[in-house]
Amino acid sequence: MSDEQRPEMDDAAPILGRWRNLYIAELAILAGFILIFWRLSAAYA
Amino acid sequence: MSALDWFVLLSTTLAIVVFGLWKTRSAQTSTAEYLHGGYRENWRTIGLSVMATQASAITFLSVPGQGYEDGMRFVQFYFGLPIAMVVISAWFIPIYYRLRVVTAYEYLETRFDLKTRLLAATLFLIHRGLATGVTIYAPAIILSAILGWPLQPTVVGLGVFITAYTLIGGSRAVSATQKQQMVVMLGGILVAAVVIVLRLPDDVSFSKAVALAGVHGRINPVSFQFSLNDRYNVWSGLAGGFFLALSYFGTDQSQVGRYLNGRSIGESRMGLLFNGALKIPMQALILFIGVLVFVFYQFTAPPLLFNRPLVAQVQASAEAPAWSALETRWDVLQTQKQTQTRQFLVADQLSTREALRQTEAQVQTLRAEAKVLAKRAVPGAETKDTDYVFISFVTRWLPHGLVGLLVAVILAAAMGATASELNALSATSVVDYYRRLVHPNASDTATLRASRVFTVVWGAIAIGFASFAALIDNLIQAVNILGSLFYGAVLGIFVCAFAFPRLRGNAVFWAASASQVLVIVLYFTSDIGFLWYNVAGCLGVVVGASILARTTGQLKAKSAA
Numbered sequence: 001m002s003d004e005q006r007p008e009m010d011d012a013a014p015i016l017g018r019w020r021n022l023y024i025a026e027l028a029i030l031a032g033f034i035l036i037f038w039r040l041s042a043a044y045a
Numbered sequence: 046m047s048a049l050d051w052f053v054l055l056s057t058t059l060a061i062v063v064f065g066l067w068k069t070r071s072a073q074t075s076t077a078e079y080l081h082g083g084y085r086e087n088w089r090t091i092g093l094s095v096m097a098t099q100a101s102a103i104t105f106l107s108v109p110g111q112g113y114e115d116g117m118r119f120v121q122f123y124f125g126l127p128i129a130m131v132v133i134s135a136w137f138i139p140i141y142y143r144l145r146v147v148t149a150y151e152y153l154e155t156r157f158d159l160k161t162r163l164l165a166a167t168l169f170l171i172h173r174g175l176a177t178g179v180t181i182y183a184p185a186i187i188l189s190a191i192l193g194w195p196l197q198p199t200v201v202g203l204g205v206f207i208t209a210y211t212l213i214g215g216s217r218a219v220s221a222t223q224k225q226q227m228v229v230m231l232g233g234i235l236v237a238a239v240v241i242v243l244r245l246p247d248d249v250s251f252s253k254a255v256a257l258a259g260v261h262g263r264i265n266p267v268s269f270q271f272s273l274n275d276r277y278n279v280w281s282g283l284a285g286g287f288f289l290a291l292s293y294f295g296t297d298q299s300q301v302g303r304y305l306n307g308r309s310i311g312e313s314r315m316g317l318l319f320n321g322a323l324k325i326p327m328q329a330l331i332l333f334i335g336v337l338v339f340v341f342y343q344f345t346a347p348p349l350l351f352n353r354p355l356v357a358q359v360q361a362s363a364e365a366p367a368w369s370a371l372e373t374r375w376d377v378l379q380t381q382k383q384t385q386t387r388q389f390l391v392a393d394q395l396s397t398r399e400a401l402r403q404t405e406a407q408v409q410t411l412r413a414e415a416k417v418l419a420k421r422a423v424p425g426a427e428t429k430d431t432d433y434v435f436i437s438f439v440t441r442w443l444p445h446g447l448v449g450l451l452v453a454v455i456l457a458a459a460m461g462a463t464a465s466e467l468n469a470l471s472a473t474s475v476v477d478y479y480r481r482l483v484h485p486n487a488s489d490t491a492t493l494r495a496s497r498v499f500t501v502v503w504g505a506i507a508i509g510f511a512s513f514a515a516l517i518d519n520l521i522q523a524v525n526i527l528g529s530l531f532y533g534a535v536l537g538i539f540v541c542a543f544a545f546p547r548l549r550g551n552a553v554f555w556a557a558s559a560s561q562v563l564v565i566v567l568y569f570t571s572d573i574g575f576l577w578y579n580v581a582g583c584l585g586v587v588v589g590a591s592i593l594a595r596t597t598g599q600l601k602a603k604s605a606a
Contacts, residue, residue: 009142009143009309009310010309010310010311011139011309011310011311011314012311013311014088014311014315019134019135019314022314022318023131023134023135023318026127026130026131026318026321026322027127027128027131029127029321029322030124030127030128030321030325033124033325033326033329034124034267034279037117037120037266037267037329038267038269040264040266040267041264041265041266041267041268043259043264044255044256044258044259044260044264044265045259045265
């Protein structure tokens, strides 16, 4: 059976169209948290 | 605990166990169900299962204590995690799925050779076997402290209970019940946060509480100052945390086994990305709970030491009069601190801030004196009491019912994490040793029986190690240091496999062995932050294998790669 015929090889991204967009969203969330925490640290330093 | 606490604790725990038993009806009969759950989980189950595996009882015991003592800077430890989730989703998962492996180490034989596979599997078994002991020990402390049970029998009883639960349920039940456990955990910590805020004096608003924590340096989630000796800053979090998370989620079977249970690549990827997005806010919230407990104790006198059993031993020793004198000084200092805190709330000025900080320094000095005295009174006792801060607060200040809920949270976390670990230890022992070396043609029944025997054996080893865990001063750091000692070399092997197609097994095996020794030497001889062990171990394998392969002419030809 080729990879395409195996159901477990299904890798369609469920949202945002492509996995690349989901990965960018994940990294953007991380950047957002670091930004918020940096502002918090600066505010109470 | 009150009757209401017992009711909440028992009903919550029983509901999870009964649900798990109901889910295990089919898992009793096949090795596939027992070891990897039959490949049928969706991304929500995978995501929660991955989170529950990482969030052991230590998370709810030790992390608030870290927040209390050190503020929020520990959250930086998780900054590399989302990046690792992306890398694993993009590169690791498709390879694991294409080869349909049960353990990550199977892939290494396909790519390199048997000895490299066994080296990685052995390093996993050693460190995960030890770490599982710590994850059993942590909730035993709590049950022992709350119920007044002796610690050693509690360790054994809890270990036997969790081993039996894993033995009956297998992988599928572990995943299924982890969903319920995560719901209990997240619900429990949210309720705890709200109740602590409500416990603050009426005239102390939330913003004033945060400002007070800031004066004492507890609102410090980010530091951009680079230092190799500083355990937690943005750089060690992004670089060291990334390597640690990549090793843990990409090569540690206790996690790989969770997301390879998915019904497709897409489900596994989404589960990991879900974990990457939720982990940082969840850890920040747990740390912030510790910070709120610190603020609470600015208005109410905390105990001189949080480890009550140790205090009782000191009070029963010849040092009792000296301890009593220390407690008198402590009471005076606490009254002074409360007055100054009130003055700060009325007038937030440089002078009131400075006065508060000076008194806090005196508080810390007195606590240090108390620890020295406790050590003198009870030789060999561990006096660092960070792990007791939160549980001491819960039992003293939270209302009836909530104490039971929080104990249920901690027990649920222990069950979820330990069951995953025992299942992974059993899967690796069976797939990488028993079925590969001992009985390659073993029947399904024989393999299932072996899987169960290994679950019991690893449960016994973990319980044995848990009996020595009292010697460890901070549990969550101990687990992370233990992981960092072994993960770098294992990750290096996988990086060579994925990213350096011309490298062969021999060079990687010897480089990984040397790198593992190097990391252990670094641990005993240097002061660098433990997160950097992951970087050093991984780079040691990659650079060492590349040099070895070139000097010995073992590189594959470009066309063969």
